[in-house]
Amino acid sequence: MDLNSNATLRRALLGSQSSPRRLGAAAGAGLFGATGLFAFGSHAAFDAIPEAVLLLFVLLGTLLAVGAAYAGSGLLVSAGLVVGPAYGPLTFYAWLISTREAAPVxxxxxxxxxxxxxxxxxxxxxxxxxxxxxxxxARRFGDRLGLR
Known part of the structure; x- marks a missing residue:
């Protein structure tokens, strides 16, 4: 790989600006914590699994990932914004399963x-x-049309 392709790969993974990258990473970590605490709270209060609400959090993370990619952040930030709300409750429920005798598939x-x-x-x-x-x-089309 020459120097230009290395820079292109780095920009695709990490993004071109540091501000959207930092905001995206913070939002992904926040969604991880919020969904994990939501799963814990709903289990503690109602002994229920709010699948529909947790799926809405994953959808929110996906929409935030689209916005972050449009703003110039990289693939890793988009992955963090999607993985955060998905694996927040999964982490709690994996811990819960490890403390019980049996759980369903x-x-x-x-x-x-x-x-x-x-x-x-x-x-x-x-x-x-x-x-x-x-x-x-969307960012490329916006740049070509002069919308950005």
Whole structure:
């Protein structure tokens, strides 16, 4: 790889500006913590798994990843914004499963059950790649049309 392709790869992974990268990383960490605490709180208060609300958090992270890619952040920030809200509750439920005797096998897009983190890995990867691609393409089209 020559120097120009190395710079292009670095810009695609990390982004071109540091401000959207920092904001995206902070938002991804915040969504990880918020969804984990939400899962903990709902389990402690209601002994229920709020799948629909947690899926909305993942959708919010995906939309934020599109916006971050449009603003010039890289693929890693987009991945963090998608993985954060997906793996926040998965971390809590994995801990919960480890403290109990038995748990069910996880269904697709379920946050609770054996194998849920492995089921979410390809979903999160596809969502991260798609959100980055949509945001980057929108930025390119906006630049060509003079909208940015």
């Amino acid at each position: 996880a269904f697709v897009l379920s946050f609770y059950g054996h194998g849920a983190p492995a089921l979410w890995a390809p979903v999160a990867a596809v969502l991260a790649a798609a959100s980055y691609a949509i945001g980057a393409l």
